[in-house]
Amino acid sequence: MDLRLDPLQERLRDAVDAVLTRTGEPYAQLATIGVPTLNAPERFGGLALGLSADIVVNERLGYGLEPLGCYRATAFALDLLDGDDMPTEHLAEVVADLNKGARHAVVVGAPGPASARVASDGRLWGESEPLPRGDIGLCVARAVRDDGTVGWHLVVPETGTCSVESIDHFGMPASRLRFDGAAARPLTVSTAHWERALAAARIRQAALLLGMADRILDVARAHVNTRIQSGKPLVRHQTVAHRLATLMGEAVGWRLVLHKAAWEIDRGERCSTAEVLAVAAEHARLASRTALQLHGVRGMLAHSTTATAYRAIAVESVRLGTPADLWLEAASAT
Amino acid sequence: MDFDVPPETVEFAAEVDEVLRAPQTARLLRDVRERHDGMDGDVRELYRHLGGAGILAPSWPVEYGGRNADFTATVALLEKLVAYGIPQNLYCISVQNVGSLILAAGSERQRRTLLPAMATTDVTACILFTEPEHGSDLAGITTTAVRDGTGWVINGRKTYNLKSAYADLALCAVRTDPQGSRYEGISLFLVPLDAPGVVVRPLPSLADEQFHDIWFTDVHVDEDALFGRVGAGWSLITQMFAAERTGLDYYARGKHWLDVAAERLTRDGPPTGLVGADLARHRTRIAASKLLSCQVMQHLQEGDADIAESSFAKWHCSETAQRIAWWAFDTLGLELLEPGPDAGDRVLEAAFREAPGMTISGGASEVMLDIASSAHVFDHGRTGD
Numbered sequence: 001m002d003l004r005l006d007p008l009q010e011r012l013r014d015a016v017d018a019v020l021t022r023t024g025e026p027y028a029q030l031a032t033i034g035v036p037t038l039n040a041p042e043r044f045g046g047l048a049l050g051l052s053a054d055i056v057v058n059e060r061l062g063y064g065l066e067p068l069g070c071y072r073a074t075a076f077a078l079d080l081l082d083g084d085d086m087p088t089e090h091l092a093e094v095v096a097d098l099n100k101g102a103r104h105a106v107v108v109g110a111p112g113p114a115s116a117r118v119a120s121d122g123r124l125w126g127e128s129e130p131l132p133r134g135d136i137g138l139c140v141a142r143a144v145r146d147d148g149t150v151g152w153h154l155v156v157p158e159t160g161t162c163s164v165e166s167i168d169h170f171g172m173p174a175s176r177l178r179f180d181g182a183a184a185r186p187l188t189v190s191t192a193h194w195e196r197a198l199a200a201a202r203i204r205q206a207a208l209l210l211g212m213a214d215r216i217l218d219v220a221r222a223h224v225n226t227r228i229q230s231g232k233p234l235v236r237h238q239t240v241a242h243r244l245a246t247l248m249g250e251a252v253g254w255r256l257v258l259h260k261a262a263w264e265i266d267r268g269e270r271c272s273t274a275e276v277l278a279v280a281a282e283h284a285r286l287a288s289r290t291a292l293q294l295h296g297v298r299g300m301l302a303h304s305t306t307a308t309a310y311r312a313i314a315v316e317s318v319r320l321g322t323p324a325d326l327w328l329e330a331a332s333a334t
Numbered sequence: 335m336d337f338d339v340p341p342e343t344v345e346f347a348a349e350v351d352e353v354l355r356a357p358q359t360a361r362l363l364r365d366v367r368e369r370h371d372g373m374d375g376d377v378r379e380l381y382r383h384l385g386g387a388g389i390l391a392p393s394w395p396v397e398y399g400g401r402n403a404d405f406t407a408t409v410a411l412l413e414k415l416v417a418y419g420i421p422q423n424l425y426c427i428s429v430q431n432v433g434s435l436i437l438a439a440g441s442e443r444q445r446r447t448l449l450p451a452m453a454t455t456d457v458t459a460c461i462l463f464t465e466p467e468h469g470s471d472l473a474g475i476t477t478t479a480v481r482d483g484t485g486w487v488i489n490g491r492k493t494y495n496l497k498s499a500y501a502d503l504a505l506c507a508v509r510t511d512p513q514g515s516r517y518e519g520i521s522l523f524l525v526p527l528d529a530p531g532v533v534v535r536p537l538p539s540l541a542d543e544q545f546h547d548i549w550f551t552d553v554h555v556d557e558d559a560l561f562g563r564v565g566a567g568w569s570l571i572t573q574m575f576a577a578e579r580t581g582l583d584y585y586a587r588g589k590h591w592l593d594v595a596a597e598r599l600t601r602d603g604p605p606t607g608l609v610g611a612d613l614a615r616h617r618t619r620i621a622a623s624k625l626l627s628c629q630v631m632q633h634l635q636e637g638d639a640d641i642a643e644s645s646f647a648k649w650h651c652s653e654t655a656q657r658i659a660w661w662a663f664d665t666l667g668l669e670l671l672e673p674g675p676d677a678g679d680r681v682l683e684a685a686f687r688e689a690p691g692m693t694i695s696g697g698a699s700e701v702m703l704d705i706a707s708s709a710h711v712f713d714h715g716r717t718g719d
Contacts, residue, residue: 001406002336003629009335052335225713241707242700248710249646252629253622259335260625275618324611330618331610 003256008049009056012038016060026066027134030057031101039075039200041082044095051200051262055207059255062211065309067172067316069132070104072208076201077105077140080152083193086185094137094156103137108177110198111321114150116143116179124155124184128177130169130315136177141184152194153184171311192271198320199273203262205320206273206280209313210255213280213287216309217248220291240294247287254279272333278326281317288313339406346392346403347410353387354418363419373536374543377421378455378500384420385454391429393635394437398445399453405631409582409624416586417593419681423543424460424497426583428452432459432505435574439562444524448503459524460501462492462548463571469494470701472507472571473516477550479508479523486510486560488525488553496695498534498546501527506550507571510564520567523559530554541688572641577634579644579697581627581651587692588655589620591685595662598682609665616658623651642709649702652692659689 005013015033022029030036039054040046054075061068078098081088088095097103108128109116116126124143139155139162155162161182167174189197221244224234234240257276264270292299292306299306317323353359362380369375384390392407394400401407408430415422433452436444451457468474477490488508498504504525511519527534531553537545562570596613599605605613626647633639662682663670673683693699708714 001339001404001628001632003625003632004335006335221711224711235707235712238700238704238707241711242703244711245646245703245706246649249626249650249706250622252646253626253650256335256625256629257618257622260337260621263335263337275614278615279618279622327611327614328607330614331606332604333614 003259005056006052008053012053012056013060016057017064020060020064020066025101026061026068027070027104028101030068030071031099036071036074036101037099040078040099043082043088044078045099046078050266051203052259052266054204055258055262058204058207059211059214062208062213063215065212065215065305065312067132067208067212067312069316069319070106070134072201072204073107073132074098074105075204076107076110076197077138079197079200080107080140080189080194081154081187083189083197084154084187086154086187091138091156097137103135104132105138105140106131106136106177107140107142107201109142110201111319114142114144116141118143118145118151118153118184118186119181120146122184122186123161123181124153124179125181126179128179130167130174131177133166133173133175136164136175139177140187141179143184152187152189154187155179155182155184157182170315172315195271196265199265199271202273202277202320203258203265205316206258206277207262209277209280209284209316210251210258212309212313212316213247213251213284216291216306216313217244217251217287219305219309220244220287220294221248223291224294234294243290243294247283247290250283251287254283272330274321274326274333275330277320278323278330281323281326284313285317339410340404342403343406343410346389346401346407347414349387350389350411350414353384353389354414354420358383359418366421373499374497375421376500377424378458380420381425381455381458385456388453390425390455391433391449391453394433394449394453398437398449399451405628405635408631409628412582412586413589416583416590421543422583422586424458424500425455427460427497428455428458428501430583431461431574431578432503434577435505435570436561438577439570439573443558444561448524457503458497458501459503459505460495460498460527462495462498462504462506462525464492464494466491466493470698473520473568475507475509475520477506477508478512479510479521479555482554485554485556486523488523488531488550488555490550492548492550494537494545495548496543496545498527498548499536499544503527504548505561507567510567514565517568518565520571521564522561522567522570523555524561525550525553525555525559539691541691542684573639575697576639576641576644579641579648579702580630580634581623581644581647581649582631584648584651584655584692584696585620585623585627587685587688588623588651588658591655591662591682592616592620592658594681595658595666598666612661612665616654616661619654620658623647623654626650640709642706645697645702645705648697649693649699649706652696653699656689656692659685659692662686 019029037046042048141153163178165176227234261276288310295306366375391400392403479486479488506523506525510521531551533549535547630644630647663686673680
């Protein structure tokens, strides 16, 4: 057992941190160090390095407060596609763009009941939940068929049958995909494959949330060390210091739980991760709420880091299920 | 990161299982539970049986009675001792805490004479730091040791210590320089508890294991009872706390209590709804406790001990175990308070009584968070100023 980051994880962490200091579109910048292909299946030109590497990327994105949902959405979509044995040569151009960071993939209808519907002629109608903003090159959509069954479909968005609307999602930039008779190819995704893909997606999301929590706790820590109240720094009040010490220590424990889950998935020893996302979501929310409280009114200013993190963490903490639902799911998995 | 347990640990765990399943172990454990001594129940004969099998100090070097195993063997051992219902406090205090400090900081003579005997529990040790007016504030201790012609004379009182009635030796913190600073005037001694002038009185506790009051009245000890240098006590205590506060024993108890509660709750099928969610929540949290404890032990093994990391692990493990004990009562209700013959009921009833003390003993939670804050939240902690 070795609970230190391994050399690959350390190099990856440092590389992502360096990339995030560059100007330019972060997703394309990440492509310059090969990140989009890191965990992608080999049949899609990926390196299949596994979640143990991927979570380091997502933690650092979270720490940089660059949620970059298109990165995780692409990984989720390719994981789902990898379960189908259909030929994918016709997707070569799109996949090349995904790997270059020029476009990204999305998954529609993963959380909650499917709302889009597929007509008997194979045409998809409806609209997506809020999705990451960017150029969508490929869509894996869960939709209701004419016979009432729900299934997965592959859509390559085309002008005329698909439109993308930029939206504001709780103050965060997002997009909504509208299907107006888009050609939808049915996919065969077994229950086991869906569970594996969802488990991996939740691990990536948990890593992002723990990274975001680390960042906002660092921001809070810096603030309470410099903000003077009643003649002494806020941090000298035990109620302040202990709250932060508790959250920062808890983060170490949750990170170890996250890494262990990723390691087990990589070895094919685990398929349920609802509880890992639940603790990460709850921790990140508590971190953002505590940071805001410790900043006082200035934390409420619209463009403060605390307010931005509060919004971003809220959105990301429910993207793949609410903590309450995740705990109930974890209960049924035990 | 790598979460694999080495094959040597898997083999060791199987060996521990075999020893703990042996009829002799069961018989000796029954004797302890009978409490013939009217106190905690003397666990030493049982320990000597386990120590004779060579399983109690796996991480120590072979020449001192150990097996040179890595920290995962100690984790496996504690999990199994607790799961089999072996009272582990005397073991943890004597072998894991005092023994490990002797291994790390004792003289070669102390290591060679004491450690093999401690590994077999032919010799047991307790810790006497706390005094009536100085619990968490250890730098305020007033028990003194004064040089006389052939050694030292100790006077004072220690209290609220566990297992003193069953210990041959006590690692005792005393003030050797009343004029020195609160920290520099402290020294450690290994005091034989059968020395003339030592009086040990039990103090009944809410939990199963009693505390003790210990008086030292003109207790003479030889020069070689001194542990470390004169005046080096505070740094040795800090070193021991970094090693003692792995949280491992708290984690092991919490895990066992959760396993027992889960077994009770799943008798009629897997719990669902809120109870099932709570169970999943506690399972996830105790998994974090274990990993935090393992992280501390790995760093200790690598000679990279960190008192703040240890303190937080102790906080996490003890708070988690405490929450589990209280949740078991909240969930199972009155039947837990009036245990019948069911062994699981008795475990959870005892856990409920033990729970409040978990965040007090071995370092109060507030002190653990003070240490963690100082290292990780205050600016000076990060810059090292």
